[in-house]
Amino acid sequence: MIFLTVPFAEKDQAKALGARWNAAQKKWYVPDGANSALFEKWHPQAAASSASSAGKSVMKGASMMEVGLTITGEKYLALDHDCIPWEPCAHCDEAIARHKASFAGK
Numbered sequence: 001m002i003f004l005t006v007p008f009a010e011k012d013q014a015k016a017l018g019a020r021w022n023a024a025q026k027k028w029y030v031p032d033g034a035n036s037a038l039f040e041k042w043h044p045q046a047a048a049s050s051a052s053s054a055g056k057s058v059m060k061g062a063s064m065m066e067v068g069l070t071i072t073g074e075k076y077l078a079l080d081h082d083c084i085p086w087e088p089c090a091h092c093d094e095a096i097a098r099h100k101a102s103f104a105g106k
């Protein structure tokens with residue numbers, strides 16, 4: 001049995017792919033006979049390697065740097081949105097675009 005590291009926000013996605021909840025372990029797992037490759041991004045090793053290189057807040061900061069925003073000072077943009085920092089998010093992309101536009105004329 002392969003246990004998965006599934007963020008709360010992705011539990012419905014994991015469930016839709018066929019992951020099962022183990023109440024005793026309080027963990028999602030890949031049931032026997034299921035294609036474990038479908039669940040690769042939640043395999044504990046995959047989660048551990050991405051978590052060790054950078055925390056969530058660091059990754060959010062990094063993605064903001066990529067779009068040319070500073071993370072301190074007057075151009076600081078707080079993305080007050082309950083989404084997954086490293087996944088594309090239409091809501092946040094729009095907020096960033098609007099924020100950048102507000103500084104474009106200066």
Ligand SMILES: [Zn+2]
Pocket residue numbers: 081082083084089090091092093
């Ligand atoms: Zn968002």
